[in-house]
Amino acid sequence: MDELDLRIRNHLYASFVRDATAVSVAEAADALELPAAVVADAYRRLHEAHALVLESEQLEIRMLNPFSAVATPHRVLAGGRGLFANCAWDALGIPAALHSDAAIESSCPDCGEQLDLEVRDGKLVRGTELLVHFVVPARRWWDDIAFT
């Protein structure tokens, strides 16, 4: 990953954390004073490198792991912001990335009941009795990251 891609990647993350929304190629190009075609190529490379996840066949960001750019069943309230995570792991990854306390609302896929977790000072203080399950083995995580 070269310096240009890192610069663009860091801008995307900083913008997402600030605004809770993913920026478009045009918006990133304007902010970074780069040609849109250059930024579009960087989006594709970052997707291939698994540094972000684009909607298939489009240049719209779906995931800036651990953040989700689309609504999911894993909602995280951290640092005064409401954010969505891609999965259980990412839900706990958001307070870790933000170095922030967080309240997490998820749901049990078996019974559908709401599950509440809370992270304080890096420790899970609510929801400790809950289980997490990984269906997909690690070497296959990126075969279909949305399913994973």
Add this chain to the structure above:
Amino acid sequence: MVFLRSEEHLERWLGANGWQRGASMSASTLNELACRWWSTRLDPDWRPRSPDESQAILDELGLTGAFWELVPVDRDGADDEADADRLER
């Protein structure tokens, strides 16, 4: 990866979907993993981790064995190069 209320709920959910059991852990263990995995994600000097660095994080939490191998290990001793560069998460 999903949170579930209990082992009973996990078994019922797997059965309803016809899925084999993969790997499970407590939410507390996952939080430890999340802290190690994601804590540098917003650092200005962030760089992608190597597969070995990511594997080491899993190893530190006892997440070992074939299920947790990020790169399939060739039992003759060589890693699968085709998989080696598609691992950052």
